[in-house]
Amino acid sequence: MKVMTYRELESKDELLPLLDHAFGWTFNQRSFDKFAKIDPRLMNSPIGFCVVESGHVVGYVGVMDLATLTSNGDVEYVGGIYGVATLPSHVRKGISTTLINEAHRYFRDQGYRFSLLGTSHTIVAHSLYQKLGYTDLFERPSAYKIMTQNKTKTTIKGKSQKLDLDRILVIYKEHVKGKTGLVVRDKTYLELLEKTEGLTARDCVINDAGYVLFRVQKIGAWVNGIWIREFVASDSKEMNKLLDLVEERAKDMIYDRTVLDRSLLQVYRSCNYMIHERSHSVLMVKPLTSDASFKQVYSNRFFMTGLDFF
Numbered sequence: 001m002k003v004m005t006y007r008e009l010e011s012k013d014e015l016l017p018l019l020d021h022a023f024g025w026t027f028n029q030r031s032f033d034k035f036a037k038i039d040p041r042l043m044n045s046p047i048g049f050c051v052v053e054s055g056h057v058v059g060y061v062g063v064m065d066l067a068t069l070t071s072n073g074d075v076e077y078v079g080g081i082y083g084v085a086t087l088p089s090h091v092r093k094g095i096s097t098t099l100i101n102e103a104h105r106y107f108r109d110q111g112y113r114f115s116l117l118g119t120s121h122t123i124v125a126h127s128l129y130q131k132l133g134y135t136d137l138f139e140r141p142s143a144y145k146i147m148t149q150n151k152t153k154t155t156i157k158g159k160s161q162k163l164d165l166d167r168i169l170v171i172y173k174e175h176v177k178g179k180t181g182l183v184v185r186d187k188t189y190l191e192l193l194e195k196t197e198g199l200t201a202r203d204c205v206i207n208d209a210g211y212v213l214f215r216v217q218k219i220g221a222w223v224n225g226i227w228i229r230e231f232v233a234s235d236s237k238e239m240n241k242l243l244d245l246v247e248e249r250a251k252d253m254i255y256d257r258t259v260l261d262r263s264l265l266q267v268y269r270s271c272n273y274m275i276h277e278r279s280h281s282v283l284m285v286k287p288l289t290s291d292a293s294f295k296q297v298y299s300n301r302f303f304m305t306g307l308d309f310f
């Protein structure tokens with residue numbers, strides 16, 4: 001099986017059907033490469049590994065370098081796997097297995113002790129990952145509310161303003177003090193999220209003690225809801241205040257699909273959100289060395305938000 005890195009591929013055109021078949025990801029090389037150059041998770045990595053058969057790309061596995069904070073307070077990189085896809089005509093020939101093992105080789109060469117990936121319990125890939133040594137780390141508790149009364153107060157007109165990234169970063173850093181995991185951020189990373197997530201000041205409520213970043217989703221006549229992407233606040237009182245402000249912007253519904261902060265989940269519960277502790281979606285981990293223990297390195301304080309899922 002001929003394996004090449006994304007960077008070595010002469011033409012990336014065939015990734016469009018491959019990734020669209022797998023995820024509905026209409027891969028656009030020009031915009032992807034533009035972001036990959038400034039994304040700290042991709043800028044120094046091979047980006048991905050591909051199997052090429054008779055000159056055609058038939059399988060892909062993406063790789064990222066993820067900065068984490070350990071319980072010792074050290075910044076330690078781990079491997080991140082994304083975009084695992086094999087063409088429907090080429091499945092069950094060991095292509096993904098070969099590519100994921102190639103990714104592991106890359107991670108080990110970098111000295112990484114863990115590999116992480118996000119998937120769903122309900123798809124065949126979950127058993128593929130288990131076979132390769134991954135175990136479930138955590139699911140994603142969620143909260144949903146249908147807006148029965150129209151609280152909408154705020155209509156924002158005019159040009160969208162820039163997000164106050166400096167302020168957001170200060171509040172975020174305060175919030176993640178004492179936490180481990182995917183909590184290493186700088187302004188460049190926030191600028192990247194701003195671009196890739198299309199966030200503007202209109203998609204944010206902020207006060208001195210916290211902020212909520214969200215996306216207003218309107219799909220034809222169907223959804224007019226607010227999808228909360230990151231909710232950060234110092235305590236339950238501030239969370240309630242911010243949630244009130246978000247509700248004032250919501251027309252039909254609000255949903256937060258990743259509530260890893262227990263006190264936030266409690267706030268949603270007290271505000272009559274429908275809470276689900278379990279999810280199909282799951283983060284999985286594999287130790288890359290025989291002595292690596294995820295629990296020892298991160299204790300039980302591993303944290304990330306919906307914006308960090310890859």
Ligand SMILES: CC(C)(COP(=O)(O)OP(=O)(O)OC[C@H]1O[C@@H](n2cnc3c(N)ncnc32)[C@H](O)[C@@H]1OP(=O)(O)O)[C@@H](O)C(=O)NCCC(=O)NCCS
Nearest residue numbers: 022084085086091092093094095096097118119124125128
């Ligand atoms: C999941 C997917 C990536 C597997 O790719 P692949 O190249 O066929 O994987 P492999 O041939 O290396 O399979 C390895 C093992 O995974 C499991 N597996 C793979 N496909 C399976 C299927 N359709 N049913 C049951 N088990 C399956 C089997 O244990 C298999 O070993 P076996 O063939 O010896 O029984 C491919 O089906 C795909 O692209 N699916 C759509 C996209 C997707 O779901 N990606 C993962 C997102 S997290």
